Amino acid sequence: MSPDLRLHRDMFAPLPTSPSRQTIPYLDHNATTPCDPAVVEAMAPYWSQQFANPSQRGHRPGLVAAMAVDQARQTVADALGVAPSQVIFTSGATEANNLAIKGLCEQRLGHGRHLVTVATEHAAVLEPCRYLERLGFAVTVLPVRPDGRLALEALTATLQPDTVLVSVMAANNETGVLQDVEAIAALCRERQVAYHCDAAQACGHLPMDLTGWGVDLLSLSGHKFYGPKGVGALVVRPGLVLAPQLHGGGQEGGHRSGTLSPPLIVGLAKALTLALQDQKERGQRLQALRDRLWHGFNGLQFPPGVELLRNGCPPHSLPHTLSVAVRGVDGARLHGQLRRRVALSSGSSCSSTSGKPSHVLRAMGRSAAEAAASLRFGLGRGTTAADIDQALAAVQEALELAAYG
Ligand SMILES: *Cc1c(COP(=O)(O)O)cnc(C)c1O
Numbered sequence: 001m002s003p004d005l006r007l008h009r010d011m012f013a014p015l016p017t018s019p020s021r022q023t024i025p026y027l028d029h030n031a032t033t034p035c036d037p038a039v040v041e042a043m044a045p046y047w048s049q050q051f052a053n054p055s056q057r058g059h060r061p062g063l064v065a066a067m068a069v070d071q072a073r074q075t076v077a078d079a080l081g082v083a084p085s086q087v088i089f090t091s092g093a094t095e096a097n098n099l100a101i102k103g104l105c106e107q108r109l110g111h112g113r114h115l116v117t118v119a120t121e122h123a124a125v126l127e128p129c130r131y132l133e134r135l136g137f138a139v140t141v142l143p144v145r146p147d148g149r150l151a152l153e154a155l156t157a158t159l160q161p162d163t164v165l166v167s168v169m170a171a172n173n174e175t176g177v178l179q180d181v182e183a184i185a186a187l188c189r190e191r192q193v194a195y196h197c198d199a200a201q202a203c204g205h206l207p208m209d210l211t212g213w214g215v216d217l218l219s220l221s222g223h224k225f226y227g228p229k230g231v232g233a234l235v236v237r238p239g240l241v242l243a244p245q246l247h248g249g250g251q252e253g254g255h256r257s258g259t260l261s262p263p264l265i266v267g268l269a270k271a272l273t274l275a276l277q278d279q280k281e282r283g284q285r286l287q288a289l290r291d292r293l294w295h296g297f298n299g300l301q302f303p304p305g306v307e308l309l310r311n312g313c314p315p316h317s318l319p320h321t322l323s324v325a326v327r328g329v330d331g332a333r334l335h336g337q338l339r340r341r342v343a344l345s346s347g348s349s350c351s352s353t354s355g356k357p358s359h360v361l362r363a364m365g366r367s368a369a370e371a372a373a374s375l376r377f378g379l380g381r382g383t384t385a386a387d388i389d390q391a392l393a394a395v396q397e398a399l400e401l402a403a404y405g
Helices: 003-011 037-043 060-080 095-108 124-133 154-157 181-190 262-298 332-338 350-355 359-363 369-374 387-404
Strands: 087-090 116-117 137-142 163-167 195-198 218-220 232-235 307-311 321-327 376-378
Touching: 003 124, 037 262, 060 087, 060 262, 087 095, 095 163, 095 195, 095 218, 095 232, 095 387, 116 124, 124 137, 124 195, 137 154, 154 181, 181 195, 262 307, 262 321, 262 387, 332 369, 332 376, 332 387, 359 369, 369 376
Parallel strands: 116 137, 116 163, 163 195, 195 218
Antiparallel strands: 087 232, 218 232, 307 321, 321 376
């Protein structure tokens, strides 16, 4: 049996210590959130009853579907402070990032071939940039400071006359670190460079006023704010032209061909409305729980030689995210102990399948061993103080079993 398979079976083994508990605390909300029941309910009529193709405005069922999409587009636009015509629905943030980056660079081919991004970006930004690099673009991947923040001077210094695009995320998926979106937008506007912001982790979790932010292109994803998986959007500044990356029937103003999904789009709009409604209160509550987790961590008994480090920049962070490195323990053993007791991430869902230490934590100066022994806690709407205390108890036990020697 391959080690992978053994690991997989292990994950479904009965819980050793608390047989009465059916579920383990879910503290991986940066990877995905549960779809809100009210969202599921809002989507329900559009699967089998009002199922028509919204592009078929010529008959009544098609018009009903089209009106649902129009309404959802208006809701999303209002929530973000933009016009409905600026919203392009996509299959998620990965597609939105690809459309923004490849679509903009392809469109501006004659203007320049330099783009700028940051080492801690999501793979859905870094990989489109690397793809363009193979096609002959010059890509600058800026480093970050040890706290995960981009130094604005570094960005200023790298902009050149032929720079066409800057892509810097709003909030990091692995650490929760926030970048200074407004300052980056102001700099890009001054230098007449398009600015794309991957806001998949920020949208629904921070106040969103895109006119105030001043970004040119912004990506978001439904399943990161209690909406359905498989839907997202790219918001485009008026007047900015993108080369389409999906060619076909010309939906979404020709930017993104493919039959629109009314249930997913209605669900996205409903989820965004709900997320912005409780955003402030939820943020405060989860920040208090996050602080309880961090203080609890500091009160644990650390085996000799084991040390706790906080990844990121607490004053500039998502309220519901905590990333810590446990220096001096074996990362694989630590996660192996924890996975039956609490659902959390080793830093990135992508890095955990590839087995490579997180590129985000490495870019922040963590060693490969520290990155592997890092834990990302993503709290969410359903998280309780009991979940936090259960997670802490699990970590305490795991620490003893995972310490070297
Ligand atoms: C989740 C995530 C993505 C990918 O979004 P999908 O909708 O799952 O494709 C991109 N960027 C960031 C920062 C994310 O957190």
